Amino acid sequence: MRMPSGSNGQSTGAGALLAILRDGHARTRAELAQLTGLSRSTVSQRLDGLIDHRWVVAGDGAISSGGRPAAVFAFNGSAHVVLAADLGATHARLAVLDLGMTVLAEQAVELPIDEGPERTLEFVAAAFEESLAGLGHDPAAVCGVGVGLPGPVEHASGRPVNPPIMPGWDGFCVPEWLGARLGGGRRTGPPPVLVDNDVNIMALGEHWAARPAVDHLIFIKIGTGIGCGIISGRRLHRGAQGAAGDVGHIRVPASDAPCRCGNSGCLEAIAGGASMAAALRAAGVEARGSRDVVALMRAGDLRATRLVRQAGREVGAVMASIVNFFNPSVIVLGGDIAEAGEQVLAGVRETIYSRSLPLATQHLGIRASELGDRAGVIGAAVMVVEHVLAPEAIDRAVT
Ligand SMILES: [Zn+2]
Numbered sequence: 001m002r003m004p005s006g007s008n009g010q011s012t013g014a015g016a017l018l019a020i021l022r023d024g025h026a027r028t029r030a031e032l033a034q035l036t037g038l039s040r041s042t043v044s045q046r047l048d049g050l051i052d053h054r055w056v057v058a059g060d061g062a063i064s065s066g067g068r069p070a071a072v073f074a075f076n077g078s079a080h081v082v083l084a085a086d087l088g089a090t091h092a093r094l095a096v097l098d099l100g101m102t103v104l105a106e107q108a109v110e111l112p113i114d115e116g117p118e119r120t121l122e123f124v125a126a127a128f129e130e131s132l133a134g135l136g137h138d139p140a141a142v143c144g145v146g147v148g149l150p151g152p153v154e155h156a157s158g159r160p161v162n163p164p165i166m167p168g169w170d171g172f173c174v175p176e177w178l179g180a181r182l183g184g185g186r187r188t189g190p191p192p193v194l195v196d197n198d199v200n201i202m203a204l205g206e207h208w209a210a211r212p213a214v215d216h217l218i219f220i221k222i223g224t225g226i227g228c229g230i231i232s233g234r235r236l237h238r239g240a241q242g243a244a245g246d247v248g249h250i251r252v253p254a255s256d257a258p259c260r261c262g263n264s265g266c267l268e269a270i271a272g273g274a275s276m277a278a279a280l281r282a283a284g285v286e287a288r289g290s291r292d293v294v295a296l297m298r299a300g301d302l303r304a305t306r307l308v309r310q311a312g313r314e315v316g317a318v319m320a321s322i323v324n325f326f327n328p329s330v331i332v333l334g335g336d337i338a339e340a341g342e343q344v345l346a347g348v349r350e351t352i353y354s355r356s357l358p359l360a361t362q363h364l365g366i367r368a369s370e371l372g373d374r375a376g377v378i379g380a381a382v383m384v385v386e387h388v389l390a391p392e393a394i395d396r397a398v399t
Pocket residue numbers: 248249259260261262263266268269
């Protein structure tokens with residue numbers, strides 16, 4: 001486990017000790033004192049606070065030469081759990097994880113987001129309660145809830161902002177509703193609920209799972225629509241209003257295709273799954289959405305194959321500019337259309353390498369998502385774990 005992104009190496013509070021122990025190695029008081037520059041008595045005091053809150057467990061270490069075994073201390077990842085939900089347009093994935101990011105329970109369900117916030121979130125809350133009961137966990141063990149939504153979200157308030165495919169959700173305070181719903185019977189009050197859009201949490205998930213040492217990563221989702229999540233300096237970059245990464249509405253010079261945003265010539269209007277399905281329907285081929293486009297391609301339909309390849313090149317052309325501007329070390333492709341595999345990846349690679357500056361592409365990796373459709377739910381958990389275990393948050397909780 002890497003250090004939490006909030007750690008600046010300067011803090012020497014209880015949170016900083018926990019950040020050290022999160023790498024999975026048990027350590028003695030002496031080792032911790034040496035690593036932090038704190039006195040042993042201060043280390044002991046901080047460890048007591050962490051043990052009281054069950055963030056850390058104590059045990060006996062190996063017997064050193066000629067002496068008694070020194071007590072060792074380890075991160076207690078299994079004492080608390082995190083609830084994670086990745087809600088899509090028609091399906092959802094829900095999971096319960098411990099703070100060590102071990103998945104304890106996971107399910108994929110059909111759940112149309114257009115049922116509105118209360119019905120959707122009630123289903124999610126009930127499913128979480130059932131999972132917790134099945135695992136034998138008390139609701140008090142929940143230290144946070146992460147939710148991904150298929151639309152723009154103001155992360156600070158957890159409210160969707162004019163989400164196009166989510167009727168009834170505009171401005172709905174997800175943290176307040178879900179916190180109250182899941183907080184009943186907890187002495188400590190409602191758990192924190194963090195909300196973000198699906199592409200951001202997918203970027204977090206992919207960064208955590210596959211490339212924890214990568215500092216600058218872009219996750220691009222090509223599904224019904226197109227968007228990207230940006231990891232800059234190992235942290236998610238959301239921008240001033242949480243709108244960073246909305247590459248789907250960048251204008252493609254040679255196109256004047258009308259887009260659902262009201263403009264024309266947007267990337268999404270020619271390379272998004274919805275627009276490709278519409279193009280196929282116009283040619284007399286039955287295709288309802290991005291999954292049908294990929295299914296047709298896999299079945300050998302030449303029109304679908306041509307569209308998907310061209311979509312890869314169009315996405316690559318936009319990403320080439322982004323590569324020059326942002327200089328990521330890894331670009332990860334995800335979403336239904338990206339799961340078509342090499343057809344898309346080849347088009348994206350070809351265009352990025354031919355149009356970006358050599359220095360920017362020298363060590364650039366472009367690859368498919370490793371987590372696939374689990375990236376969102378894992379990322380929702382990462383978002384919560386990093387929030388709950390941030391050194392500042394631990395310092396506040398312990399004192
Ligand atoms: Zn648009």
